[in-house]
Structure formats: structure tokens, C-alpha cells
Amino acid sequence: MVWGGGGIRIFATPYVLFRYSRCTIFVGKRRFVPMETFDDEEFGTVQVRPDSRARRLIFRVKEGVMQITCPTGYSLGRVQTIVDENRERLRRLMVRGEVVQQRRQLTVGDRIPCYGGHIELLSGRLPDCILFRYEGTTLQVLCPPGTDLNEPRVRQQLSRGVCRLMYRRAQEVLPRRLAEVARRVGASPREVTIGRGRRKLGHCTRSKSIQLSYCLMFLPEPLIDYVICHELAHLQQMNHGPQFHALCNRYCGGEELALRKQLRAFTFLF
Template sequence: MFPSFLRNPTRVAKKPDLSESRELFVAGRTVALAIRENRRATRITLRIEPGGRGLKMTVPKGIRRGEVNDFIERHRGWLETKLARFSGETKIGAGGTIPLRGVPHRIVHTGQIRGTTEAVIEGGEPLIRISGLPEHAGRRLSTFLKKEARHDLERLVAIHTGRLGKPANGLALKDTRSRWGSCSWNGNLSFSWRIVMAPPEVIDYLAAHEVAHLKEMNHGPQFWALCKRLCPGTEAAKDWLKRHGSELHALDFD
């Protein structure tokens, strides 16, 4: 009797899954890279996570590790350019600057333990005044921005649902990094509170976008026609988010 390993001499060993996580040193800092195989992929794709917090690479099934490494090296210059935008200090605190409705505001600590966080104009300069302990500045600022975002979005959603003739079931604020908003099948709208840092016309577009989904649960031609009817500045607002959205995601309030 032949040994069992000779019974199927044509069997080929299965290639190991290339999915892995590694770190790259790019633009003066270490960035996490997640590599995932996808049997439906026909080419290598590389995506920068919102805020430059990491990289995601999708590769075809069975691709050689050398091809992946070559791809990374060929695109290192592109990565350096893109990630350089996020290589600076993103921690928010007193003395820094933060946009509110598209207008840069300098963050000022009042020196008081108790008090409210407020946006004011002093000597012609936009300021956000915060109290409490300095190490709690980020938390106080994010709480303030959430309050302002809710105020703006509730008002805009009411306007757009009134035009649409279809009410929303509810409104929630989240800190999502993969999308700016969403609309569930039962009419619940969700928004990233960070949108309040964008210009007013961009906030209005996001509200109109999600309200349009109450009628059109897709991104087809009818949806975009409705979105543009609710918000004529849709294209300009989309372009602004594409160019500057990651900068808002990169700000660290923790």
C-alpha cells in the first residue's frame, strides 16, 4: 500500500491569507495599516481613514506579499503628501483654535472652576470661553459643540421636513468617522456633531441630505434631484466636505 501522502500527488498547498495589520512610518509618525484580502477585488486599493488615523488596504485573493510591498513603496510619496495634513498637533485645548460654523474661534480658559462654555466676540475676535480644570477643556468643548449642533440640526431638519411633507421620527448625534449622517428605515436621523464646525451652508446640506432619504432611501438620480431641490448648494457643500471633512475628524477632544 502506498503511503497516504502519495494518494493525491496533485494537491497544491493553500496559500495563506494575506490579511494582516502592520505599522508604517510616514510623514514623521507611525500609522496603522490594515491589509484585508477580498475575493471580489481585482486590484489593490489604499484608503486613508478619516482624520488620517490609519490606513486600510484591500487586496485581491492570492496576491503575493512582494506585490503589496511594492505598491506601498510606489505610493509612499502620495501618502507623505496626504498624511502631512494630519501630522500636526490635533489635541484641542486652551490657547488653540477651533472652527464654529466655519469661523475660527480662539479657545480661552476663564480661570474659573465653575461657569458655562460660550462663544463670544471680544475686541472683534471670535472666542470660545471655557471654565473648569484645564485637563477637562476637551470634554467641555465637545459638550458645547454637541449642544450647538443639536440646535442647528433640529431647526434645519424641521425646515426641510416641512418642505418635504414627511416628518422625521427622531434625531440623534454621534461621533461617527465613516459617515456624516444616516437615515434609518423608520425615519430616525443621525448626524455627526462635528458638522457644526463646518460653514452653515454645509450644515444645511447635511440636514437636507438625510431628510431627502426619508423619501428616497438610495443615492440614485431621484435622490440627488430631491437633495438639490431642498439644498441648491449641494454640489459646493459636497466638495467642501470632501476637501476639509477629514480635518474635522482629526481633532482630538479626549
């Protein structure tokens, strides 16, 4: 960390420079961690990432590309064999991925709701970087002229910058939101923290601590409150049995099932 003039903190790494001022972060070009790949006649380029924590193969489709997480020690040949054995299921996964990708297309001029404001995608003037700045409650993202926002590397850079800022904002606003909902339903969590999970939006421990993911910032307010009510119900019922759902449904004003369906159908853009 390097201190700049006027109390501005500059965080520098060999790959990217983030300049934190009152409202602006510059994100430069970033190198990407290499991963193993192989070409499949049907699925195109398949990315394979070994992970020492993985106990099985995990398949996902991101930006139209099949990504596989595998336990350390798996060879590419072994992964390819498993792909061949599961082609029918993987075809369905690719189709679902294409549908989601179509929903996730971004264009300059988009104004995307987020909790407490909007994210606005604009055309900027700087040729080599994406600029993020706040104008009131709107996070403006200024992209280089002519940029294809859906090109995988651009999309990854853009998402990384937006998510960094949403995480910082979430630490300020989500604990307050949870406190409001907790007072309304008469629940008392011991503490609230903000996490970075993308698949798990909330978590409650037996010590009555609740963690909310910053990704809630991208949800509409009724779904934010649904996730909060779900975790508050776990303060009394550490399970998903009938008593838990009855309590959660009461906290949700009788709308638990409808809200759960809406959450499952929601498409995150970042």
C-alpha cells in the same frame, strides 16, 4: 459618579477628572491606550492598531503619523510587508496628510467658527490642565502657558474636550435646525438623533429616522443644511440615483453639486 456640593456632578475615572458645572470642565492628563509600532525608514514611526471588526487594512495619516488598523491576528511582519508592497500609494497618502496637517495647525489666539458661536484658543494660567468654559456663545479653551497646541498628545486632549462639549451642544441645536429645514422643504422624519460618527455625517433609515453627527457643529451653516437636505431626500429615495439627486438638488436650491464639493474640501480642525 460622585455628587458634589451645590448640585455639581463629578465624574471620576483613574485617568481623568471632568468637573461639570454651569460652564466649566477641567481636563487633566490622560493615559493613552498602548498600540504596536514599528519604525520605517521612509515613513518614520508607524502605529498599528488591531481591531476585531476590521476585515482589511485601513491606512490613515493623523498629525503627520501613519496609522494602520488591521484585522486581529495580523503580525507586525505581515503589516510591514504590505506597507512595502504599497509604498507608492502610501507616499501619496502621506503627502495629502501633510497638506491637511498644515491646514489644521492651531495657535493661541485662533478664533474658530462653529454652529451658533466660536471656539477661542487662549493662554491660561494653570500649568497642568486645559480648561474649557463658555462665555456666551463662545467656547473658550485655556491652555497651559507655552503649550504647543499641535503636539500630538496636547492636540488629542484638546480635541477630546472640544468634541465632548460640541456633542452636548449638538443634542440641543441640531434637531431644531433639522426641523426648520424639514418644514421648509415639506419633509417629515419620524425621529432625529445625534451620533458621534466622524466619517458618516448623516444617516437615514427605512423607518424614516435620521441621525446627524455632532461633527456638523464644525461646518458652516450652508454645509449643515446640505447634509440635512441630503438625509431628508433619503426619506423618499433610499438610494443615490438620478431621482434622489434631483430631489436633493431641489431641497438645496439648485446648489447640491457645489455644496458637495465644498464639503469634500472642508478640513475639520478637531
